[in-house]
Amino acid sequence: MLQIAEIRENKDAFAIALQKRNIDALSLLESAIAVDENRRNLQGQLDEILAKSNKLSKEIGDLFKSGKGAEANELKSQTSGLKESSKEIGEQLNTAVEELQNILYTIPNIPQDSVPAGNSDEDNEVISQHGEIPTLHDGAKPHWELVKDHDIIDFELGNKITGAGFPVYKKKGARLQRALINYFLDKNTAAGYEEMQVPHLVNEASGYGTGQLPDKEGQMYHVGVDDLYLIPTGEVPITNMYRDRILDHKDFPIKMTGYTPCFRREAGSYGSDVRGLNRLHQFDKVEILRIEHPENSDKALEHMVSHVQEILEELELPYRILRLCGGDLGFTSTLTYDFEVYSTAQDKWLEVSSVSNFKTFQANRLKLRYRTGEKGTELAHTLNGSSLALPRILASILENFQVESGIKIPKVLIPYCGFDMID
RNA sequence: GGAGAAGUGGCAGAGUGGUCGAAUGCACUGGUCUUGAAAACCAGCGAGGGUCACACCUCCGGGGGUUCGAAUCCCUCCUUCUCCGCCA
Known part of the structure; x- marks a missing residue:
């Protein structure tokens, strides 16, 4: 606000x-x-x-x-x-x-000067592209076929238990997912983000604090009897830890990370965009989050970008960084960098991370302030980013690392998985 | 789920109808003293609205009520604690 x-x-x-x-x-x-x-x-x-x-x-x-x-x-x-x-x-x-x-x-947040004008994701500015797009063998498949072949993710079983968009991860698929979560958390912790485990249901005040309410309530699952919302992202509970707080300027920077499942109703899309792991009602994500002194938030955003970049390099995935245009920029953000990983078998870029600086927009709702040197308080800046979202990373690993004999595991994940091949 | 108690400034903790935005202690900030630090002493020290600055107004868990006047009385919701029940 x-x-x-x-x-x-x-x-x-x-x-x-x-x-x-x-x-x-x-x-x-x-x-x-x-x-x-x-x-x-x-x-x-x-x-x-x-x-x-x-x-x-x-x-x-x-x-x-x-x-x-x-x-x-x-x-x-x-x-x-x-x-x-x-x-x-x-x-x-x-x-x-x-x-x-x-x-x-x-009224949405004010875009920064560097944000390009534009209507949709087609006007996003590609800042850089990294890594090599692999050449796959003949008969390479999209992940939704691979997971069936190897029986590592079961969408039908999820349908039976819950409904569309709630897959079941099985065996090496479950293990790979857990390996990724642990790897992400370890990387984030090593970069100074403190790990938090937070509630997956939040109250109304928290929804307002980070800006999901009052506008986007249709996108959250609501537990009516208790008037609680399932979190659409870990950003909500983690940021709201600092709702109604007055920090000392010595407290900066505050850096946190957390793994949570995310629940999104996301009605109204269809086709290949929602195929397989591309869009789900429940998925896992590891989030990084910062609370910064206003003077530092621009720099902090750049740090977050290079942090995510480092992870994608280690995973050996081809990726590119986009600066979102005004039309695609989230309601609460002043500047957002998206990371997209190339899915060779689908022949398209998949968004796997979004890193944003909200400046005082969330802090104003949260009443998150700090004491200035003199008398008085000022609003702090909040930032967050995915580091990283699981399903599409999983999808692109499966697709990009497939060989005729199965699916290789990126080197950095082998110690976490305990195997180097899905076959 | 049942019974009882309680929620006051960063923390602890007084305050039961007027002079209370609120004693006191700790913490914190500045100063004196000291070679330096500690101790001691002096001063300052919640937030929001409003103003050029004052004035002024609001806030004692949230909301509502009684009263000329509420931190203090009443209603309601929330939270915490103790005991009982149930339970991973």
């Missing part, structure tokens, strides 16, 4: 920057400012009334104490009018506050 004070000062610049998202936000920004002006006006009126009635109350108390009951009762009669108008204006104020909140909820 943007801060109204910032909007007031940067209205035009914000509107221009938001054009990169293909939205004309000027009128929204202006109405936010107008509502806020009304809000401040009402607040001023209310404060004045409350000040008066506070003063009267004090006088009444003093009069009672000195035994002047009659005079006190006389003053009492004066308070009833104040009470009424404070109630009335208080209600108007609440309405204005709510109205402002609702407007602010609809």
